[in-house]
Every structure is written in structure tokens, then in C-alpha cells.
Amino acid sequence: MSTRIEKRQTVMRKAPRQARSHATVAAILQAGARILSDQGWAGFTTNRVAEIAGVSIGSLYQYFPDKLTLVDAIRRRHLDDCLSVMKKSRATERSPAEFAADLVQAMILAHSTHPGLHRVLLDEAPSSEDYRNPSSAFEVEYLAHYAQAVAIYRNRRPTAADHTTALIISDAMDGVIHNAARRGMLADPGIKDELVRLISLFLADTGG
Known part of the structure; x- marks a missing residue:
């Protein structure tokens, strides 16, 4: 069963505003969903997501401070x-x-x-x-x-x-x-x- 997080706020570090940033976030979410689907939670890391999305890890962290925030966005x-x-x-x-x-x-x-x-x-x-x-x-x-x-x-x-x-x-x-x-x-x-x-x-x- 999945771990429950009682009170932690999982919010994006910043929201995308321009077309390019929207495309970056979309690529990150798509890559994250693919990894979760194919490899499960055990294979889900921010480095792997950034690699599959074709973005730098720094770009990923501009929007998602950690993988819990990222998985929350994928779930939403x-x-x-x-x-x-x-x-x-x-x-x-x-x-x-x-x-x-x-x-x-x-x-x-x-x-x-x-x-x-x-x-x-x-x-x-x-x-x-x-x-x-x-x-x-x-x-x-x-x-x-x-x-x-x-x-x-x-x-x-x-x-x-x-x-x-x-x-x-x-x-x-x-x-x-x-x-x-x-x-x-x-x-x-x-x-x-x-x-x-x-x-x-x-x-x-x-x-x-």
C-alpha cells in the first residue's frame, strides 16, 4: 500500500507562465507518468524523470522541489x-x-x-x-x-x-x-x- 502523508503541502515551486515553460512542465509530467507506469515508485527519481523529459535537473527543480511534489502533480x-x-x-x-x-x-x-x-x-x-x-x-x-x-x-x-x-x-x-x-x-x-x-x-x- 502507498505511504500516506498527513499534512505535508505538495505544491509546485512556481507555475509555468509562458508557452516554453508550459511545454517543459508537460514534458516532465509526461516523463514522470511513464516512469511510474513502467517502473513503479521504486524506479521513480527526479534525475530519471529529467533525463526522460530531456530537461536539466535544475529545470525540473525550478517547478518541483522534490519527487513528492512531482508525483502529486502527476496524480492531479x-x-x-x-x-x-x-x-x-x-x-x-x-x-x-x-x-x-x-x-x-x-x-x-x-x-x-x-x-x-x-x-x-x-x-x-x-x-x-x-x-x-x-x-x-x-x-x-x-x-x-x-x-x-x-x-x-x-x-x-x-x-x-x-x-x-x-x-x-x-x-x-x-x-x-x-x-x-x-x-x-x-x-x-x-x-x-x-x-x-x-x-x-x-x-x-x-x-x-
């Missing part, structure tokens, strides 16, 4: 990518099957570039309590998108029951995709098809 970007998938998903005027198919495909793509990343972030890399908080801002917003989709197919405003259904769908989505990534099966069409079928059935159920 991963969560932002997943949240972006939900924000772009639209249930209105689409069948449950169409919505589920597009959502599953987009979520698989979000995990395909670095398929081992989520497991390492969850099980190996240190993290603050904020990321393990089931009531965090990310969790609330993420589940709200699912609940909204459920409510649309129930033809009503979101209810407590819809939030429960959203939690089940979200856990099913995350569990299947993360385990498929761990097993090297993200590209298996059977995994995608069965997950789409499962989510479609939940969404199509009127809830009685």
Missing part, C-alpha cells in the same frame, strides 16, 4: 483527465447504450497511454489524505456527473437513489478498467463490450 493530472472525460460526456438525447459506449471508450483511452500509472498512484506512491477522502472535491464532482446521467435516464432531478446508482456504476467502471490495465487487457474488445453492456443496463433501468 491523472484525476483531471478522468474528470475531463466525464465533463465531455453528454447523456441528453442519446440512448443509454450510446452514452455508455462513448464513455467507456473515452475512459479506456485515458488509461491506455500509461496503463500502470493508476495502480502505482494508488498502491505505491505516497499521497496525502486529501486523495483518499471519499468526500473530496474531486469525488463529489466526479460522482455528480454519473448521477446526472442516471437522473436523465430516469427523467427526473438527481435523487439519493441516483447517487447510489452512480457510485455503483463509477466503481464498476474504475474497477474493470484498472484491473484490465493491470492485466494488459485494455485493448480487449470483450472487456469494452461487456462493460458497456453492464453500464447500459444500469442506465436503462427505470428504477421502479
Whole structure:
């Protein structure tokens, strides 16, 4: 299991402002995610990240004072990518099957570039309590998108029951995709098809 960091503030030393600095930070985050995915926390060092990113270690330290700050930024970007998938998903005027198919495909793509990343972030890399908080801002917003989709197919405003259904769908989505990534099966069409079928059935159920 990953180490928990109770109160440590993991913030960037400075934020990128120009196009060049944004590109540098993006390269660092991409390299860090690749190393975590391929080599795990044990292989994750700032020197190795700088090498893979093609930047000097001094340039890396301009933005990230240590590897804990860096892994925190990688974790935020991963969560932002997943949240972006939900924000772009639209249930209105689409069948449950169409919505589920597009959502599953987009979520698989979000995990395909670095398929081992989520497991390492969850099980190996240190993290603050904020990321393990089931009531965090990310969790609330993420589940709200699912609940909204459920409510649309129930033809009503979101209810407590819809939030429960959203939690089940979200856990099913995350569990299947993360385990498929761990097993090297993200590209298996059977995994995608069965997950789409499962989510479609939940969404199509009127809830009685």
C-alpha cells in the first residue's frame, strides 16, 4: 500500500507562465507518468524523470522541489483527465447504450497511454489524505456527473437513489478498467463490450 502523508503541502515551486515553460512542465509530467507506469515508485527519481523529459535537473527543480511534489502533480493530472472525460460526456438525447459506449471508450483511452500509472498512484506512491477522502472535491464532482446521467435516464432531478446508482456504476467502471490495465487487457474488445453492456443496463433501468 502507498505511504500516506498527513499534512505535508505538495505544491509546485512556481507555475509555468509562458508557452516554453508550459511545454517543459508537460514534458516532465509526461516523463514522470511513464516512469511510474513502467517502473513503479521504486524506479521513480527526479534525475530519471529529467533525463526522460530531456530537461536539466535544475529545470525540473525550478517547478518541483522534490519527487513528492512531482508525483502529486502527476496524480492531479491523472484525476483531471478522468474528470475531463466525464465533463465531455453528454447523456441528453442519446440512448443509454450510446452514452455508455462513448464513455467507456473515452475512459479506456485515458488509461491506455500509461496503463500502470493508476495502480502505482494508488498502491505505491505516497499521497496525502486529501486523495483518499471519499468526500473530496474531486469525488463529489466526479460522482455528480454519473448521477446526472442516471437522473436523465430516469427523467427526473438527481435523487439519493441516483447517487447510489452512480457510485455503483463509477466503481464498476474504475474497477474493470484498472484491473484490465493491470492485466494488459485494455485493448480487449470483450472487456469494452461487456462493460458497456453492464453500464447500459444500469442506465436503462427505470428504477421502479
